[in-house]
Amino acid sequence: MSRTFIETNDRHSLFYRRLRDSFRVAGVEITESAANATATFSIMSDDTGQRVLSVSARNVPTEYEVFYTVVYGLQAGETNLLPVRTQTLTRDYTWDETLVLGKEKEEQLLREAIVDDLIRVILIQLSGV
Numbered sequence: 001m002s003r004t005f006i007e008t009n010d011r012h013s014l015f016y017r018r019l020r021d022s023f024r025v026a027g028v029e030i031t032e033s034a035a036n037a038t039a040t041f042s043i044m045s046d047d048t049g050q051r052v053l054s055v056s057a058r059n060v061p062t063e064y065e066v067f068y069t070v071v072y073g074l075q076a077g078e079t080n081l082l083p084v085r086t087q088t089l090t091r092d093y094t095w096d097e098t099l100v101l102g103k104e105k106e107e108q109l110l111r112e113a114i115v116d117d118l119i120r121v122i123l124i125q126l127s128g129v
Contacts, residue, residue: 001074001081001126003029005037013046015070015115022119038076044084045071048111053092065092066107068114072122074129081129087121089114 004023008016019041020030031037047070053063067090074082091110095103 001039004039005034008043066110
């Protein structure tokens with residue numbers, strides 16, 4: 001994994017950018033071509049969103065769940081070093097319509113924390129390869 005190509009459809013997603021930076025910090029050289037790489041980390045799916053968890057008596061959302069799901073695998077040539085896996089992490093937060101700006105920032109921070117946790121889980125899995 002000394003030279004790794006990260007295969008993805010979205011090179012601008014939060015997960016891709018943070019994963020790329022984490023690989024570099026770990027001493028992995030990121031290549032721009034699979035031909036120059038000793039391994040390919042494939043991100044098949046990178047999805048995030050939120051769901052309503054609870055509503056008030058007036059049918060106004062009062063609690064949301066933020067989720068992030070990633071489907072990924074690692075190959076070296078024809079060898080699967082890490083079979084395709086799916087990881088989903090969630091966090092929830094309360095919603096107050098009088099604090100819209102603060103709650104939007106809270107949602108953004110939760111999403112970033114989820115991505116950081118996902119990357120930690122993946123790095124632990126890769127350390128065993």
